[in-house]
Every structure is written in structure tokens, then in C-alpha cells.
Amino acid sequence: MKYITEFRRSELAEGLISHIKHGSKTPARFMEFCGGHTVTIFRYGIRQVLPQNIEMVSGPGCPICVTANADLDKAIALAQIPGVIIATFGDMLKVPGSRSSLQKIKAEGAEVMTVYSTMDALKIAEDNPDKPVVFLGIGFETTAPTVAASILQAEEKGIENYYVLSLHKLCPPVIRALLDAGEVELQGLVCPGHVSTIIGSHPWEFIASEYGIPCVISGFEPLDILQCVDMLVSQVEKGQSKVEIAYKRGVRPGGNRQALKLMEQVFEPCPARWRGIGEVADSGLKLREKYQRFDAEANFTIEPGPAVEPAGCICGDILRGVKTPSDCPLFGRVCTPESPVGPCMVSTEGSCSACYLYGEGLGG
Amino acid sequence: MEDKILLAHGSGGRLAHDLVEKSFVKTLANPLLARLDDSAVFEVSGRLAFTTDSYVVSPIFFPGGDIGRLAVCGTVNDLAMSGARPLYLSLAFIIEEGLLLSELEKIVNSVRLAAGEAGVEIVTGDTKVVPRGSADRLFINTAGVGLIPEGVDISGDKARPGDKVILSGAIGDHGIAVMSQREGISFATTLKSDCAPLGGLVADMLEASRNINCLRDPTRGGLASTLNELAGQSKASIRIEEKDIPVREAVLGACEMLGFDPLYIANEGRLVAIVPPEDADKILKAMKNNKYGREAVIIGEVAAKPPGRVVMKTVLGAHRIVDMLVGDLLPRIC
Numbered sequence: 294m295k296y297i298t299e300f301r302r303s304e305l306a307e308g309l310i311s312h313i314k315h316g317s318k319t320p321a322r323f324m325e326f327c328g329g330h331t332v333t334i335f336r337y338g339i340r341q342v343l344p345q346n347i348e349m350v351s352g353p354g355c356p357i358c359v360t361a362n363a364d365l366d367k368a369i370a371l372a373q374i375p376g377v378i379i380a381t382f383g384d385m386l387k388v389p390g391s392r393s394s395l396q397k398i399k400a401e402g403a404e405v406m407t408v409y410s411t412m413d414a415l416k417i418a419e420d421n422p423d424k425p426v427v428f429l430g431i432g433f434e435t436t437a438p439t440v441a442a443s444i445l446q447a448e449e450k451g452i453e454n455y456y457v458l459s460l461h462k463l464c465p466p467v468i469r470a471l472l473d474a475g476e477v478e479l480q481g482l483v484c485p486g487h488v489s490t491i492i493g494s495h496p497w498e499f500i501a502s503e504y505g506i507p508c509v510i511s512g513f514e515p516l517d518i519l520q521c522v523d524m525l526v527s528q529v530e531k532g533q534s535k536v537e538i539a540y541k542r543g544v545r546p547g548g549n550r551q552a553l554k555l556m557e558q559v560f561e562p563c564p565a566r567w568r569g570i571g572e573v574a575d576s577g578l579k580l581r582e583k584y585q586r587f588d589a590e591a592n593f594t595i596e597p598g599p600a601v602e603p604a605g606c607i608c609g610d611i612l613r614g615v616k617t618p619s620d621c622p623l624f625g626r627v628c629t630p631e632s633p634v635g636p637c638m639v640s641t642e643g644s645c646s647a648c649y650l651y652g653e654g655l656g657g
Numbered sequence: 658m659e660d661k662i663l664l665a666h667g668s669g670g671r672l673a674h675d676l677v678e679k680s681f682v683k684t685l686a687n688p689l690l691a692r693l694d695d696s697a698v699f700e701v702s703g704r705l706a707f708t709t710d711s712y713v714v715s716p717i718f719f720p721g722g723d724i725g726r727l728a729v730c731g732t733v734n735d736l737a738m739s740g741a742r743p744l745y746l747s748l749a750f751i752i753e754e755g756l757l758l759s760e761l762e763k764i765v766n767s768v769r770l771a772a773g774e775a776g777v778e779i780v781t782g783d784t785k786v787v788p789r790g791s792a793d794r795l796f797i798n799t800a801g802v803g804l805i806p807e808g809v810d811i812s813g814d815k816a817r818p819g820d821k822v823i824l825s826g827a828i829g830d831h832g833i834a835v836m837s838q839r840e841g842i843s844f845a846t847t848l849k850s851d852c853a854p855l856g857g858l859v860a861d862m863l864e865a866s867r868n869i870n871c872l873r874d875p876t877r878g879g880l881a882s883t884l885n886e887l888a889g890q891s892k893a894s895i896r897i898e899e900k901d902i903p904v905r906e907a908v909l910g911a912c913e914m915l916g917f918d919p920l921y922i923a924n925e926g927r928l929v930a931i932v933p934p935e936d937a938d939k940i941l942k943a944m945k946n947n948k949y950g951r952e953a954v955i956i957g958e959v960a961a962k963p964p965g966r967v968v969m970k971t972v973l974g975a976h977r978i979v980d981m982l983v984g985d986l987l988p989r990i991c
Binding site: 295296297298301302303306307310335336337338339340341342515519630631641649650651652 | 913916971980
């Protein structure tokens with residue numbers, strides 16, 4: 294089977310679009326939680342081909358975007374300690390914190406290195422034994438197991454200068470928080486694909502059973518999203534609410550047991566701050582006591598100062614699905630990918646970036 | 658121990674002289690170069706195209722080519738994109754001390770082969786050696802001149818509504834082939850760089866019709882950036898069809914893995930041509946008969962509005978903007 298071209302075929306897409314159009318009678322608002330899905334939706338113009346009674350709203354599923362300024366400031370403060378090397382995924386560089394960004398302090402002389410995987414960060418620590426190396430642990434359940442693995446490997450190899458600033462976040466608790474806040478009414482949830490590869494489908498059951506909202510786990514190709522919407526429409530029309538997997542080639546109901554075990558071994562849940570949403574109980578991950586010597590927060594004294602949000606930026610509202618990028622007075626004028634004001638314009642998976650880059654509704 | 662390039666190789670003294678004589682002049686043999694005067698002297702008459710480019714690719718050897726082939730093809734292609742027949746090139750090396758002499762010789766040999774294929778001569782050159790750390794192994798600059806045939810008038814501002822947009826082959830091969838070798842992201846692929854001299858292809862196209870309005874090679878910034886440049890210069894809109902743009906499975910796969918869009922990946926042996934609709938078929942046919950244009954295909958056309966914008970019809974039949982590349986290509990994190 295071809296995993297990419299097969300899932301982008303026009304003729305199959307036409308069939309699915311027509312099936313959705315015929316099946317959908319009730320107006321419905323679906324949220325795609327994940328930034329990866331948002332990108333696919335904009336990149337292929339999926340909103341344009343769906344019937345008018347289906348509204349798609351973007352959710353908070355972009356790990357860069359939801360990182361609170363207070364946490365960004367911590368990362369920047371760590372990078373300003375002389376001798377410390379910061380290892381980070383590239384997207385973090387440009388995100389503006391309260392007073393600076395990693396990119397700016399890098400230009401001023403801080404040692405900030407871009408890595409493509411957690412293991413590269415560990416390698417930097419191995420190669421620079423006289424310098425502390427702090428990896429910025431940003432990401433959801435998808436990324437956390439690899440960070441856990443790096444910590445276990447550091448322990449095994451006796452690498453003593455490797456640290457992690459754990460800003461990991463967990464998806465199911467924040468969805469509960471969004472639904473409890475009641476600001477956005479949903480008739481269906483496009484559940485994240487790769488997060489579910491790790492955690493499986495069971496952790497989403499409460500959304501279907503307690504809140505009565507249909508859930509379908511989707512892949513990232515255009516046909517995946519269309520199939521997912523079709524399955525959501527079918528649940529809505531039948532008055533059902535259950536969790537289904539449309540991304541069977543990537544997700545098993547039980548998830549990835551090995552990855553879950555690694556996470557469980559190294560991390561424990563803790564409260565976490567989400568941009569625009571605030572503190573959500575048990576929605577973050579911190580290092581367990583046993584691994585405290587790898588915890589950057591426990592080993593460095595930093596005073597990042599009070600967190601300040603950029604004036605006029607509505608990233609927080611956009612992340613809650615309450616507003617869209619075009620509602621923002623800064624969008625495309627003051628805030629562009631070249632000089633972003635808010636994180637949703639920086640991250641390649643942010644709604645503002647996707648909306649700016651791919652545009653919307655440019656009919657032929 | 659293997660011979661290495663030393664600082665003395667760039668000093669102008671005996672070692673430098675030997676290097677030029679043995680490694681460059683002998684390999685790149687032609688009468689203009691062999692004279693070893695301060696400048697190459699030659700006669701041309703007609704409209705000239707003149708261009709220069711510097712090559713800093715890392716790594717210097719990659720699947721399907723090396724920095725030497727790239728340095729010839731890149732400059733030859735820039736000349737060809739003006740419709741010129743490339744004639745003469747200069748070749749200047751900035752070498753980090755410690756480069757293996759055998760590697761340098763291998764690269765000079767690639768220059769020879771690529772120049773031979775492109776029908777150009779290397780007629781002047783320069784060598785500098787810098788201390789370790791002052792350059793990354795090897796940088797090359799080439800400049801070139803070419804002759805523009807009568808009746809040819811190609812420029813980025815000449816795209817007109819109704820014109821057809823032709824792409825000479827699959828996109829992204831070069832960028833992904835180079836990236837596959839890069840430290841930190843190396844991955845296995847059978848993909849090769851498309852790096853090739855396109856002078857012959859352009860000559861064949863001009864043979865078929867002199868009515869070519871725009872030509873450009875989509876190098877850094879990829880197809881998306883090139884189309885945006887042309888749309889901007891011509892103050893017109895370029896409309897392309899996603900389903901018609903050839904991309905190899907291997908490129909698609911690597912892009913998915915790294916979080917890239919093939920539209921933004923560099924090419925070194927592809928061109929985009931914008932031609933009047935009545936000439937499109939014969940130009941396309943001529944392209945398909947050239948080995949560097951076999952996969953040539955019409956990917957869209959020029960429209961009046963919105964000016965300066967590239968709009969793509971997606972495989973789902975929806976429309977979206979294709980913007981210029983913004984910043985560096987960065988991998989995704991989740």
C-alpha cells in the first residue's frame with residue numbers, strides 16, 4: 294500500500310465529499326484538536342469542500358502555541374545562564390516570550406542549538422561534558438516517551454550534564470477543561486492521530502460517554518480527514534456518541550504499551566499552564582522524584598520575572614476555539630510569519646500560520 | 658598519509674603553482690585556460706548574458722553530484738534561463754586547509770565532466786586556502802557568460818494572462834538528496850539530486866519556438882518561490898493544479914517525515930517556462946525529447962487576478978494560496 298499518494302487521490306475524495314453532503318442534515322460544529330489536522334485542512338482547502346452546515350473549528354493542539362509565556366520565559370532564563378547549552382526543536386526559536394525570544398538571545402551569544410530528535414540533545418551533552426545541556430521538553434504524549442527514553446539512556450550511560458525542562462502536556466485533560474468551560478459547543482471531535490498512536494482510543498471515551506460528543510481519531514492526509522468527518526456526520530445523524538478510529542493504520546485501541554511504560558516510569562502528572570486556558574490539573578508531566586537530577590527546574594535557580602502577554606494578541610481565544618485568526622486585528626498586518634506577535638503565527642502547526650500561508654476561500 | 662591541502666597551496670608560491678598546473682589546467686584542458694594570463698581573452702559578438710553564483714553546499718558530496726557539478730550547472734542554468742547559450746565560466750575555490758587533495762581532484766573532475774556536458778569552457782580561475790574553521794571544507798564561486806540568440810527576449814516580467822506554465826520534471830529531488838546526507842537528519846534514500854546543465858534543453862525549446870516569455874530554475878525556495886517571483890514581476894496571477902505537479906514518492910515520504918512541503922524544496926536541474934498558449938504544445942514536445950525534460954508537464958496557467966499571487970487548486974478541488982518560503986525550513990516536532 295502507498296501511504297501518501299493513496300490518501301490524496303482526487304476521485305476518492307470526490308466520493309467522500311459527496312457522501313458527506315448527502316449524509317449531513319443537521320448543522321454541526323466539529324473541532325479538530327490537533328495542529329497537524331489544522332494544517333491539512335487549510336493546505337487542501339477542506340473547509341471549502343464541506344457542506345455549509347458543517348463548521349470546522351481549530352483547537353489547542355499545537356504544543357508550541359499552548360506553551361504559556363511564563364514557561365517560555367523560564368527557557369529563555371535558562372539559556373541566559375553562562376555556560377548552559379539549550380537544545381530545542383527548531384519551532385521554539387522564534388516564539389516571543391515576555392521580553393525576548395530564544396532566537397534573539399542566541400544572536401546575543403547564548404548557546405541555543407536546534408535538534409531534530411531528543412537523542413541529538415543527549416549527544417550534545419555527551420560531546421560537551423563540561424557544560425550543562427538543557428533540552429526543552431515541549432510536546433504532547435507523542436514526544437514525551439522519547440524524552441523519557443533519553444533520560445533513561447542518560448542514566449544508563451552515566452551522563453551527568455543532561456537536563457530536561459519538562460513542559461510536556463497531556464491532551465485528554467485539556468479537552469475536559471475546554472468542554473467544562475462551556476464557551477464552545479461541539480457536535481464532534483476530530484481526535485489527534487499521533488497522540489492516539491501512543492495513548493490509544495480509550496482515554497477519549499469520557500468525551501463520548503460523559504459529554505455525549507462523537508469522537509473520531511483521524512490521520513493527517515486529506516482523505517483521512519474527510520473520512521473522519523464522514524464518520525462524525527454519521528454519528529451525529531444517528532444520534533450516537535462513541536469513539537471510533539478512522540486512522541487504523543496508525544492507532545490501536547490500546548495504544549503503544551512500550552511508550553506508555555516509558556512515560557509512566559519517568560514522569561508523573563502535574564498541573565500545567567496552557568496559554569489562553571490557564572492552569573489545568575493533571576495536564577502536564579513532571580519528572581518523578583527518582584529522576585530529579587535530570588530536572589532543569591530542580592537544578593538551576595532562575596528568576597524569569599513576571600510573564601507579560603503581547604498586547605492585542607488573541608492567540609488564547611483562538612486556541613480555545615472561541616475566535617478565528619481573521620477575528621484578530623493584528624493578523625496579516627502586524628503579525629506575519631516573518632515577524633510573529635503570537636505563537637499561533639510562529640509554529641508551522643499554528644492556526645494563524647496555516648491560515649496566513651494557505652489563505653481561505655480563493656475561488657477560481 | 659594522504660595528501661592534504663595546506664595553507665601554502667594558496668600562497669601563490671611553488672605549491673600553489675603546482676596545484677594549478679597539475680590539478681586544474683591539466684584536467685580542465687583548453688587553450689584559453691592554458692595561457693595562464695591574468696585574464697582570459699576571447700571574442701564574442703552579440704547580446705551577452707553574464708551571471709555569478711557562489712556554492713556552499715554541505716555536504717560537498719551528495720547522491721547524484723557534488724559541489725563541482727553543482728557549481729557548473731548552477732551558473733550554466735542561470736545563463737540558460739535568459740535564453741543564452743552558455744560559453745565561458747570562471748571557477749574560484751575557497752578551500753579550508755586540510756581538505757584531501759584527492760577530494761579536490763575528484764571535484765575538479767566533476768567540473769570537467771559537467772562543463773563538457775554543458776558545452777562550456779572554464780577559462781579563468783582562482784584558488785584561496787583559508788585556515789581551519791574559516792570556511793567549511795570548500796566553497797566555489799563561478800561566473801559565466803553566454804550569448805543570447807537573435808529574437809529571444811526572456812524575462813520574469815513577461816507572463817501574460819492565458820500563458821501556459823510548464824515544469825520540466827519532478828520537484829524536490831536535489832533538496833531531499835542533500836538533506837538525506839546531512840548530519841543530524843541523515844536517512845536512507847535511493848533518491849539522487851537532479852543537478853544538471855539545462856543549456857541544451859533550453860536550446861531545444863528555443864528551436865521549437867522563440868516565443869518563450871519567462872524561464873526560471875526553481876532552486877532555493879523551490880517551485881513555490883519561483884512562481885511567486887514570476888507572478889510578482891509580471892503583476893499577474895499564476896494558477897496551478899496540485900494533481901499535475903510531479904513529485905516522487907521518495908520526496909513525498911521524506912517531506913512528510915521532516916514536515917516540509919515539496920513546493921519549497923530546492924531543485925538544481927529543473928526549469929519553469931511560461932509560454933503563449935499557441936506555442937505550448939510544440940515547446941512541451943521539444944522538452945520531452947530532451948533527457949532533462951522527459952517528465953515535462955503543463956502545471957497551470959497565468960491569469961490576471963489576483964496580481965502577484967500564486968493560487969493552487971488542491972487535489973480536493975479547493976483553492977489555496979501558495980506563498981513564498983518564509984524563513985528556514987524547520988522540522989516539525991509532533
